[in-house]
Amino acid sequence: MTFNNFLFIALPYIAIVTFVVGAIRRYRATGFKVSSLSSQFLEGRKLYFGSMAFHWGILAVFAGHLITFLFPTATLAWNSNPVRLIVVEALAFTFGLSVLVGLTGLFLRRISNPRIENVTSRMDVAIELLILAQVVLGCWIALGYRWGSSWFASDLSPYLWSIVKLNPQTEAVNAMPPVIRAHIVGAFVIIGMIPFTRLMHFLVAPFHYIVRPFQLVMWTWDRKRVRDPRTVWTQHRPRNN
Amino acid sequence: MEKTHNFVCFVRGRNTPLPRNLQTPSHRELHSKNIFGFLVVAGLLMGVPTVSADESGKEIFQQRCSACHTIGEGRRVGPDLAGVGDRRSEGWLLKFIRSPQTVINSGDPQALALFEEFKMVMPDQALSDDQIRKILSLIKETGATPGAPVTMPEPAQAQPAEPVQPVPQDEIELGQNLFQGKIRFANGGPSCISCHHVRNDAVIGGGILAKELTTVFSRMGGEGVRAILGGPPFPVMQAAYKGMPFTDDEIRALVGFLQHADKEHAYQHPRDYGWGLFGAGAGGLVVLLGFYSVIGRRRKKKSVNQDIYDRQIKSE
Numbered sequence: 001m002t003f004n005n006f007l008f009i010a011l012p013y014i015a016i017v018t019f020v021v022g023a024i025r026r027y028r029a030t031g032f033k034v035s036s037l038s039s040q041f042l043e044g045r046k047l048y049f050g051s052m053a054f055h056w057g058i059l060a061v062f063a064g065h066l067i068t069f070l071f072p073t074a075t076l077a078w079n080s081n082p083v084r085l086i087v088v089e090a091l092a093f094t095f096g097l098s099v100l101v102g103l104t105g106l107f108l109r110r111i112s113n114p115r116i117e118n119v120t121s122r123m124d125v126a127i128e129l130l131i132l133a134q135v136v137l138g139c140w141i142a143l144g145y146r147w148g149s150s151w152f153a154s155d156l157s158p159y160l161w162s163i164v165k166l167n168p169q170t171e172a173v174n175a176m177p178p179v180i181r182a183h184i185v186g187a188f189v190i191i192g193m194i195p196f197t198r199l200m201h202f203l204v205a206p207f208h209y210i211v212r213p214f215q216l217v218m219w220t221w222d223r224k225r226v227r228d229p230r231t232v233w234t235q236h237r238p239r240n241n
Numbered sequence: 242m243e244k245t246h247n248f249v250c251f252v253r254g255r256n257t258p259l260p261r262n263l264q265t266p267s268h269r270e271l272h273s274k275n276i277f278g279f280l281v282v283a284g285l286l287m288g289v290p291t292v293s294a295d296e297s298g299k300e301i302f303q304q305r306c307s308a309c310h311t312i313g314e315g316r317r318v319g320p321d322l323a324g325v326g327d328r329r330s331e332g333w334l335l336k337f338i339r340s341p342q343t344v345i346n347s348g349d350p351q352a353l354a355l356f357e358e359f360k361m362v363m364p365d366q367a368l369s370d371d372q373i374r375k376i377l378s379l380i381k382e383t384g385a386t387p388g389a390p391v392t393m394p395e396p397a398q399a400q401p402a403e404p405v406q407p408v409p410q411d412e413i414e415l416g417q418n419l420f421q422g423k424i425r426f427a428n429g430g431p432s433c434i435s436c437h438h439v440r441n442d443a444v445i446g447g448g449i450l451a452k453e454l455t456t457v458f459s460r461m462g463g464e465g466v467r468a469i470l471g472g473p474p475f476p477v478m479q480a481a482y483k484g485m486p487f488t489d490d491e492i493r494a495l496v497g498f499l500q501h502a503d504k505e506h507a508y509q510h511p512r513d514y515g516w517g518l519f520g521a522g523a524g525g526l527v528v529l530l531g532f533y534s535v536i537g538r539r540r541k542k543k544s545v546n547q548d549i550y551d552r553q554i555k556s557e
Contacts, residue, residue, distance in 0.1 A: 041546070044540075044541060044542065044543050044547075045542060045543055048533075048537055048540060049530065049533060049534075052533040052537065053526075053529065053530065053533065056529070056533075057529075073429065076422075076425075076429075076431050076432075077425070079422065079432075079435075080422035080423065080425055080432060081422070081423070082421055082422070082423070082434075082444075082445040085422075085434075085445075086445065086514075089518065090518060090521035090522065090525065091525065093518060093519075093521065093522035093525075094521070094522045094524075094525030094526055094529065095525075095529075096522070097522045097523065097525070097526045098526055098529050101526060115550075142518070142522075143515065143518060143519060144449070145448070145449055145450045146446075146448055146449055146450075146514065146515075146518065147434060147435050147436070147447070147448035147450075148450075150431055150432070150434070150435030150436075150448065151431070151435045151436050151448060151450050151477075151481070153431065154430075154431035154435060154480075154481035154482075155477055155480050155481050158480060158483070159480070169480070171367050171476040171479070171480060172476050172477045172479070172480030172481070174367055174476065175364070175365065175367070175475070175476040175477050176477065177450070
């Protein structure tokens, strides 16, 4: 009982406080290092598919969890039509698999490429393994305890809200199967680890790029010389590589 | 060679934190202080009781036990509890009520006999020893005054045990629509398929978080099912329907549907959703990856300096 209280009452608060305090401290102390060091410069081919599959997947999956947490009644209303329920679950599982495949690829790339290995910290490996485990559990839950969108809305949403309202109600969570409990604990551990890992980068996502004015790129070569058959320039613009 | 060395060093630059002598003292203390603070908070939070301590035995009994047990009114889903304090020791009862599955697994003969008789395991109860003792003393008091059984407000009591009768078709349909959510419950509770599966062609494959309900009617009888719907004894179901109880009509329709599903289940061949869902996910992933390769077809395929790097590694 006490151990359950630790996992589902104390740990969430510890995680949230660590996240908030830690993120602020890290940003104030070393604000310019709040990012995930890009390795596209070192290896780009495998990065593309891994990163696209992982990031779009995790955005969709996270949005799904967030929407169900924020609007449980609307989720249940949406799921009341069996076809809509199946569509939502299939889509969610698709993006879950996308995260799993993308992250596995990224992890293999990180440990197999010597250039990437050299910019990898131990914390990068730790958090990647942790998220990988979390995603495996998530996919397992989607298949093994299906219609998770519905029971999340009716059981876990109230639990999470009870945490928010500082009046934790953990009886339902305590009675859940171990896989689901592990997924919940994993989620809070990851939230608590954000300030100490590269996950910080999602807090500084460059949304202003979306509305940023165009940049005018000027080329300094002489157009006339480029077209002159006696120079080595071809008709085509040189590509970067 | 000098140049190559510098270049490789640059490429292999480590993402290391500030050296310790460059960190401010507050930096170093940050972790130890925070961890200490959180341990204090954790200690405070672990003491938070999940159930209020001043509930009376009767309240707890109504909430947790009365769906399946009576005191002196005969057996329902589980045994009649009148005189249970004389039949079993208090230590055994405390252990069993907290986690019947554990006791059964330990090979306890009394627990095994109960399991044989009732064909189901009582769910674990998140109750403190104090709360269980309150229930036991309630059972003792009630049992001591024969002829005055505790009357619990119970939807099941409105309908005395009747022989199994055929259910009208419209009630079955209502039950099946309620079960899979096409008709929402009046008080806003989630539909049954969120967690339960029933082998029936008329509804989609239900959830597998909770027990399959195909044969629940023959296992528990109409009264047992009604009692559980009237006041769910399972913590997960309790939380899901907190403040959103079923109406009497809904309970009648659901029991009707379950009775029908039980009778018909041998002739039903519903679709299996397990592999279907996996296949849909895998197919969707292929589509996604195709989409990524289309939108990224003009991306830069290798890093700017890849050729230089390869050349220099070769000449090293």
